[in-house]
Amino acid sequence: MMNTFTKFIFLFMLSVVAVVSAIPISIRDVFVPPVTYPHYGTVWKIGQHHNVTWDTSGAPVNITNKFGLVVLAKGGLEDIDHPLASNFSILDGRVVVKVPDVTPGNDYAIVLFGDSGNFSPNFTITK
Ligand SMILES: *[C@@H]1O[C@H](CO)[C@@H](O)[C@H](O)[C@H]1NC(C)=O
């Protein structure tokens, strides 16, 4: 026997499935890969070069926008005017960036944009 709550959950799951399968192909092909480096505990020095890496294993066959953009964020605020890398293929899985001359801090994050943005965990930039 289903009580009211399980019945509610069941109906809710059904409606989620219905909504997801109703989304057109073009939207399902949106690809936002997770950043794998830098990660929590990473320390970068100003002026160094590093590979930002991400996981491309979930890439759909047809990607809506395969050009990537990497920007730096501090305290959750993206510095969209000074991207660290742009116009690379999101399927590369990595792109080399130069650590910019910013105020040292431990609340930096890398944001990888494909169709939309994905934040890395916070990491540290030192002099
Ligand atoms: C980035 O990764 C590539 C491939 O693994 C490597 O050849 C290159 O030296 C790396 N660059 C830096 C700055 O770590």
Ligand SMILES: *[C@@H]1O[C@H](CO)[C@@H](O)[C@H](O)[C@H]1NC(C)=O
């Ligand atoms: C990918 O795009 C091609 C050409 O537009 C199309 O023929 C193919 O069916 C698409 N594949 C998927 C999995 O959407």
Ligand SMILES: *[C@@H]1O[C@H](CO)[C@@H](O)[C@H](O)[C@H]1NC(C)=O
């Ligand atoms: C990173 O730091 C910012 C501001 O300090 C905070 O809002 C955000 O939640 C942190 N992100 C993670 C993934 O911990």
Ligand SMILES: *[C@@H]1O[C@H](CO)[C@@H](O)[C@H](O)[C@H]1NC(C)=O
């Ligand atoms: C971006 O890369 C593509 C292919 O590598 C190139 O054709 C295009 O000119 C580049 N665009 C910019 C704005 O650099």
